[in-house]
Amino acid sequence: MKIIVTGGAGFIGSHTVVELIARGHEAIIVDNFSNSQPFIIDRIKEITGVSPKLYQVDCTDKKALKQVFENEKPEGVIHFAASKAVGESVLKPLLYYRNNLTSLINVLEIMKEEKVNNIVFSSSCTVYGSPDVIPVTEKTPIKKAESPYGNTKQIDEQILTDFQKANPLFNVSILRYFNPIGAHPTGKIGELPIGTPNNLIPFITQTAAGIRKQLTIFGDTYDTKDGSCIRDYIHVIDLAITHIKAIEKLKKENGIVDVYNVGTGVGSSVIEVIESFEEATKQKLNFRIGNPREGDISAIYADNTKIVSELEWKPKYNLKDALVHAWEWQKKLQK
Numbered sequence: 583m584k585i586i587v588t589g590g591a592g593f594i595g596s597h598t599v600v601e602l603i604a605r606g607h608e609a610i611i612v613d614n615f616s617n618s619q620p621f622i623i624d625r626i627k628e629i630t631g632v633s634p635k636l637y638q639v640d641c642t643d644k645k646a647l648k649q650v651f652e653n654e655k656p657e658g659v660i661h662f663a664a665s666k667a668v669g670e671s672v673l674k675p676l677l678y679y680r681n682n683l684t685s686l687i688n689v690l691e692i693m694k695e696e697k698v699n700n701i702v703f704s705s706s707c708t709v710y711g712s713p714d715v716i717p718v719t720e721k722t723p724i725k726k727a728e729s730p731y732g733n734t735k736q737i738d739e740q741i742l743t744d745f746q747k748a749n750p751l752f753n754v755s756i757l758r759y760f761n762p763i764g765a766h767p768t769g770k771i772g773e774l775p776i777g778t779p780n781n782l783i784p785f786i787t788q789t790a791a792g793i794r795k796q797l798t799i800f801g802d803t804y805d806t807k808d809g810s811c812i813r814d815y816i817h818v819i820d821l822a823i824t825h826i827k828a829i830e831k832l833k834k835e836n837g838i839v840d841v842y843n844v845g846t847g848v849g850s851s852v853i854e855v856i857e858s859f860e861e862a863t864k865q866k867l868n869f870r871i872g873n874p875r876e877g878d879i880s881a882i883y884a885d886n887t888k889i890v891s892e893l894e895w896k897p898k899y900n901l902k903d904a905l906v907h908a909w910e911w912q913k914k915l916q917k
């Protein structure tokens with residue numbers, strides 16, 4: 583299939599493009615490089631031998647985006663392009679609503695105009711808010727979002743289901759990611775946080791590399807096994823592969839909305855992650871216990887039964903693999 587991958591130069595997007603190419607698909611990257619860098623395209627070629635076509639376009643620019651669809655006539659879209667930092671969304675809500683909602687609306691309007699019927703959408707476990715029961719299934723009630731970022735994901739999911747209702751032949755697959763971590767085993771692509779990392783794993787690897795002086799654990803008084811927060815950390819390659827399986831399934835369908843939790847089904851605490859990192863990489867981490875972070879929930883991890891059975895997928899990598907790959911990538915970045 584020829585697939586337009588918006589945000590295809592980003593962390594998850596680039597790993598998905600590599601897996602698309604590996605499975606014989608043609609990936610067309612649309613990216614404005616607001617949260618990625620052009621050298622990633624060259625790295626994709628180094629890994630796959632294929633240099634994916636690139637359009638440097640912002641998805642909020644409908645005219646430019648439509649030109650891409652007219653040129654390429656894709657069979658489907660994987661839509662990653664969005665702003666994704668929870669903390670930043672609290673400080674800049676309008677940027678998040680404009681970018682994350684307008685981009686999706688543009689993509690859907692153009693897909694309708696160009697008769698492209700298959701979209702895989704990058705959503706997040708953030709839509710669940712703070713769940714009463716864990717692990718969460720796809721039927722776990724959606725609670726009020728805890729941030730503008732989470733709210734944009736909830737609204738985007740609603741836009742997709744409403745649009746599909748009005749266009750019965752349209753196919754949607756909504757992937758609710760848990761915590762994407764790790765990097766490509768070649769060390770050629772990985773996470774490229776801008777400035778001080780918000781997320782745990784890049785902060786850990788930058789602390790181990792001496793870029794950050796000390797890691798702060800945001801609270802150890804939660805009602806969990808060791809007091810620190812629990813999350814479901816999924817290797818970015820395992821996550822990437824679910825996109826290919828999801829869009830291949832859509833191609834055979836006529837009018838569905840799939841929703842999947844994309845997680846390992848294993849909950850790990852912050853302290854367990856630190857211990858795993860130190861053990862797997864033999865790097866001693868300098869950390870301290872700090873105050874809880876505004877907006878954090880104590881624990882969430884996936885019941886991934888549905889995606890395992892319907893997409894015949896299961897995670898290949900475990901937490902240690904992802905931490906080692908993230909560390910290898912960090913060391914290569916220093917060179």
Ligand code: WQD
Pocket residue numbers: 666667668706707708759760761762780781782783785797798799800801811812813852875878
């Ligand atoms: C994980 C745990 C922190 C940094 C968010 C979004 C989610 C996705 C991933 C976009 C938490 C703790 C962190 C640090 C720490 N974003 N932590 N010290 O908040 O679970 O998920 O990012 O796709 O949608 O909600 O991820 O990595 O920021 O935090 O103790 O320096 O690590 O408190 O418990 P989070 P995270």
